[in-house]
Amino acid sequence: MLRSLVPHRRHRLMTAIVPIIALSSLLHSEAVAQDATPSKAEHGSLIRYALWSNPKGTFHPTLYFTDYDRAVIFSVYGRLYTLDEKQNPVPSLALSHEYSADERTLTLHLRKDVKWHDGQPFAAEDVAFTYGTQAHPDFPKDRPAFVKYLVGFEEYSAGESQVLDGIKVIDASTVSFTFKAPYAAAFAHFADRPVLARHIWEKVPIKNWVEAADTLRKPVGTGPYKFVEFVPDQYIKLIRNDDYFGGHPKTETIIFKISNTQTAQSELINGELDIAQISSWNDRDLQTFRDAGIRIVEEAGTSGQYLPFDTRDPKLSDRRVRQAIIHAINRQALVDRLLFGHGRTFNSNAHPDSPYYPSDLNIYPYNPAKAKALLADAGWSDSNGDGVLDKNGQKFTFTLHYPIGNRTRELSAPIIQQNLKAVGIEVALVSADFNTTLAILQDPKRRYDGVLMGGTFRPGQYDNNFWWERFNSEELTRYSEAFNSTVDPNKLKENVAGWLRGINDEAIRAWLYIPNEGYVLGPRVTNYRSHPYEPFGDIANWTVSK
Amino acid sequence: MLLYFIRRALTAVPVLVGISLAVFLLVHLQPGDPFVGMISPDTTPEEKAEMLRRIGYLDPVWVQYLRWLGRAARGDLGYSIQHGTAVQVLIGERLHNTVLLAGSALALSLAVSLPLGLYTGLRRTGVADMMLSNLSFVLVSIPAFFLAMVLIKLFATEWRLLPTSGVVTVGMNYTGLAHIGDVARHIVLPASVLAITNIAILNRYLRSSVSDLIDHDFVRALFAKGLSRRAVIVPHLLRNSAKPLITVVSLEIPGLLSAALLTETIFNWPGIGRLSFEAVQGRDYPLLMGIVLFLAVVTLAINLLADLLYAVVDPRVRLVR
Numbered sequence: 001m002l003r004s005l006v007p008h009r010r011h012r013l014m015t016a017i018v019p020i021i022a023l024s025s026l027l028h029s030e031a032v033a034q035d036a037t038p039s040k041a042e043h044g045s046l047i048r049y050a051l052w053s054n055p056k057g058t059f060h061p062t063l064y065f066t067d068y069d070r071a072v073i074f075s076v077y078g079r080l081y082t083l084d085e086k087q088n089p090v091p092s093l094a095l096s097h098e099y100s101a102d103e104r105t106l107t108l109h110l111r112k113d114v115k116w117h118d119g120q121p122f123a124a125e126d127v128a129f130t131y132g133t134q135a136h137p138d139f140p141k142d143r144p145a146f147v148k149y150l151v152g153f154e155e156y157s158a159g160e161s162q163v164l165d166g167i168k169v170i171d172a173s174t175v176s177f178t179f180k181a182p183y184a185a186a187f188a189h190f191a192d193r194p195v196l197a198r199h200i201w202e203k204v205p206i207k208n209w210v211e212a213a214d215t216l217r218k219p220v221g222t223g224p225y226k227f228v229e230f231v232p233d234q235y236i237k238l239i240r241n242d243d244y245f246g247g248h249p250k251t252e253t254i255i256f257k258i259s260n261t262q263t264a265q266s267e268l269i270n271g272e273l274d275i276a277q278i279s280s281w282n283d284r285d286l287q288t289f290r291d292a293g294i295r296i297v298e299e300a301g302t303s304g305q306y307l308p309f310d311t312r313d314p315k316l317s318d319r320r321v322r323q324a325i326i327h328a329i330n331r332q333a334l335v336d337r338l339l340f341g342h343g344r345t346f347n348s349n350a351h352p353d354s355p356y357y358p359s360d361l362n363i364y365p366y367n368p369a370k371a372k373a374l375l376a377d378a379g380w381s382d383s384n385g386d387g388v389l390d391k392n393g394q395k396f397t398f399t400l401h402y403p404i405g406n407r408t409r410e411l412s413a414p415i416i417q418q419n420l421k422a423v424g425i426e427v428a429l430v431s432a433d434f435n436t437t438l439a440i441l442q443d444p445k446r447r448y449d450g451v452l453m454g455g456t457f458r459p460g461q462y463d464n465n466f467w468w469e470r471f472n473s474e475e476l477t478r479y480s481e482a483f484n485s486t487v488d489p490n491k492l493k494e495n496v497a498g499w500l501r502g503i504n505d506e507a508i509r510a511w512l513y514i515p516n517e518g519y520v521l522g523p524r525v526t527n528y529r530s531h532p533y534e535p536f537g538d539i540a541n542w543t544v545s546k
Numbered sequence: 547m548l549l550y551f552i553r554r555a556l557t558a559v560p561v562l563v564g565i566s567l568a569v570f571l572l573v574h575l576q577p578g579d580p581f582v583g584m585i586s587p588d589t590t591p592e593e594k595a596e597m598l599r600r601i602g603y604l605d606p607v608w609v610q611y612l613r614w615l616g617r618a619a620r621g622d623l624g625y626s627i628q629h630g631t632a633v634q635v636l637i638g639e640r641l642h643n644t645v646l647l648a649g650s651a652l653a654l655s656l657a658v659s660l661p662l663g664l665y666t667g668l669r670r671t672g673v674a675d676m677m678l679s680n681l682s683f684v685l686v687s688i689p690a691f692f693l694a695m696v697l698i699k700l701f702a703t704e705w706r707l708l709p710t711s712g713v714v715t716v717g718m719n720y721t722g723l724a725h726i727g728d729v730a731r732h733i734v735l736p737a738s739v740l741a742i743t744n745i746a747i748l749n750r751y752l753r754s755s756v757s758d759l760i761d762h763d764f765v766r767a768l769f770a771k772g773l774s775r776r777a778v779i780v781p782h783l784l785r786n787s788a789k790p791l792i793t794v795v796s797l798e799i800p801g802l803l804s805a806a807l808l809t810e811t812i813f814n815w816p817g818i819g820r821l822s823f824e825a826v827q828g829r830d831y832p833l834l835m836g837i838v839l840f841l842a843v844v845t846l847a848i849n850l851l852a853d854l855l856y857a858v859v860d861p862r863v864r865l866v867r
Contacts, residue, residue: 054820054824057630211630213632234816255716258814258816265703272711435576435578442578442594443591
């Protein structure tokens with residue numbers, strides 16, 4: 001459910017099944033609507049939205065890998081389904097769906113009135129092309145779980161078959177997907193990967209897609225905004241799509257301006273920007289905004305920070321030791337001190353707002369005494385009185401790796417070091433750039449103690465994948481096979497909850513904190529709405545005063 | 547002269563190959579790879595290896611280097627891994643911005659430091675000289691990023707006089723004179739940050755060079771002949787102090803290009819500096835190699851140019867060797 005979190009990129013890592021049940025979230029998205037009657041699209045209206053880094057220009061729904069490209073893609077391309085505030089799928093380019101009797105085949109009925117920005121009609125062929133090419137032998141990226149569940153994936157991706165049996169175009173507005181077993185997470189994939197224009201991309205050989213800069217940089221979609229221009233390292237300009245199937249977009253021009261967290265504050269105050277993400281919850285920074293008449297919108301966070309353990313390590317292979325480390329870390333203090341209270345803790349590989357997140361998880365409260373007791377049970381004691389635990393003459397040392405680039409995460413490392421020292425664990429800190437640090441986790445032969453990492457939750461998908469922790473469990477695999485072969489909400493809930501409880505009990509990582517997300521809105525912004533996972537879901541209704 | 551030029555250019559080739567090999571090996575010896583940030587990090591090692599094989603990344607390092615070198619020799623720097631765009635295109639898109647910024651900074655620093663250096667050189671030990679010398683030391687010691695933050699705080703946040711980010715005001719679509727004015731407003735802060743440390747350095751050089759010359763016998767002789775101050779300073783003093791100045795400036799230009807990395811990042815200036823920062827972070831080695839090679843060529847070319855300028859200001863320098 002988490003995409004690993006880097007300041008400039010986000011990747012997918014963990015997920016959370018398509019939610020069907022309403023949930024009481026700590027924080028809900030907040031609408032800012034001072035202007036009760038949304039103004040008609042004013043000519044010349046303009047919103048400038050800050051991006052923290054230059055998009056790579058990969059404006060392609062199945063190839064992009066940064067959040068900055070994602071911002072453009074999700075404003076330009078349409079999706080089959082979007083997510084509502086409760087993370088339920090909402091039909092968008094699709095109108096409705098139905099399952100076959102065995103629930104393995106999902107048939108989608110599509111809108112018939114949609115046109116691509118270049119005037120070509122949108123059709124089922126586009127949908128089949130978008131998801132089918134992810135399974136193509138030449139597809140130049142890693143393959144998503146979705147296509148691996150499709151019938152005929154192996155034969156097609158190996159080049160043994162010319163057709164992918166799992167995707168069928170029935171007529172111009174009907175397409176079906178057949179999975180090896182009922183697959184509920186399909187909707188999450190549809191909400192995450194917009195539909196490509198086949199008539200444009202079929203002209204480029206798939207193996208050349210990542211180098212097709214001319215096509216990548218001129219996205220043609222079906223979404224609320226049409227792409228106008230990309231001036232690298234400066235801005236991306238979009239203009240209203242008057243034929244948008246979801247209604248007339250209210251603001252004429254959207255500009256994504258490349259900015260950075262150092263200057264965004266003065267740019268907002270100076271009137272050079274209208275909307276930016278909050279990068280610091282420090283009260284002083286917030287007050288500077290408030291003093292300048294800039295509003296702050298706060299919502300539940302969608303990314304979490306955590307500390308995976310190498311469960312093959314002789315010290316850490318004992319579950320009690322891993323649990324003791326979580327008890328020893330004052331996670332609430334991390335939220336209070338580093339996020340100024342604007343965040344929350346979590347206790348398994350899913351967001352606490354996920355509808356299947358069990359309420360009876362072990363919350364591993366901060367308790368150094370309990371931690372010491374667990375360590376003593378596991379045979380660790382301070383036999384020579386030097387303040388460091390030992391066992392069979394071996395000192396309990398722990399090397400904590402962390403990547404630089406995320407300030408909060410960097411600051412958390414010495415706090416964790418102090419916390420663990422208090423229970424007799426000697427922690428050495430090692431920092432490096434993001435790629436170097438992630439390479440530790442990605443190399444299965446490499447031994448480590450712990451690595452600070454982060455990722456963005458992805459609602460609707462759970463991945464039974466613990467190779468970062470070098471961990472395997474038959475029980476967890478059983479749960480995962482069960483929830484990945486049903487679309488029955490009750491069975492989903494039961495098995496996902498069981499899976500999350502199992503992970504929580506095994507304590508294969510220390511789940512640290514989820515920072516809240518926030519946006520600052522300049523005085524011109526009159527209507528802005530977003531909700532977790534869908535920062536641009538309502539972009540067609542955003543308005544500004546002149 | 548031409549022969550000298552060609553010989554110099556040819557000796558640059560092994561230097562460039564050496565630089566490219568060093569950068570290539572450094573990038574490849576690091577743990578991790580350029581694709582770490584581009585694929586789902588939970589992709590299993592087997593799946594990732596399969597993907598890397600599909601795109602040809604798993605070839606031995608020397609095969610990859612020779613392939614790169616072969617292409618580079620034909621003027622093809624390859625494709626950026628992260629941008630999916632030809633490296634030449636990426637550099638070309640940003641080059642004019644960096645040249646504009648570095649050029650403005652250089653012009654600004656020369657315009658300020660020349661008269662200052664001359665003045666303080668002629669009036670050593672004066673009060674103004676003492677104050678300026680001390681100020682120079684202060685300015686040289688201030689880190690550029692800190693100076694940038696102070697200027698942003700004062701000129702943008704407090705007084706709201708100048709923009710802090712980018713080259714143009716987005717969404718305004720200025721043209722003609724209005725466009726030039728807009729760019730000029732945007733360039734003031736980043737160029738000032740770049741120029742201020744430079745001013746201090748150039749000022750010191752010129753001051754010591756002028757104050758050195760003024761004690762020379764030929765200068766005394768000129769004054770003894772009854773020439774006016776102006777007649778001594780402009781044709782004689784300035785011309786003689788130009789040589790060390792050319793050396794310093796030619797060394798400063800590559801420095802300006804690399805200092806631009808920080809300034810461009812802070813002020814969102816879309817130039818080569820930011821591009822190389824991203825390339826390093828993303829292990830985008832084709833892009834990084836392209837930028838390093840480009841900067842190496844620029845540095846060598848400027849050194850060559852400096853040699854030619856020596857001959858212009860000092861006829862005693864004969865380049866026919």
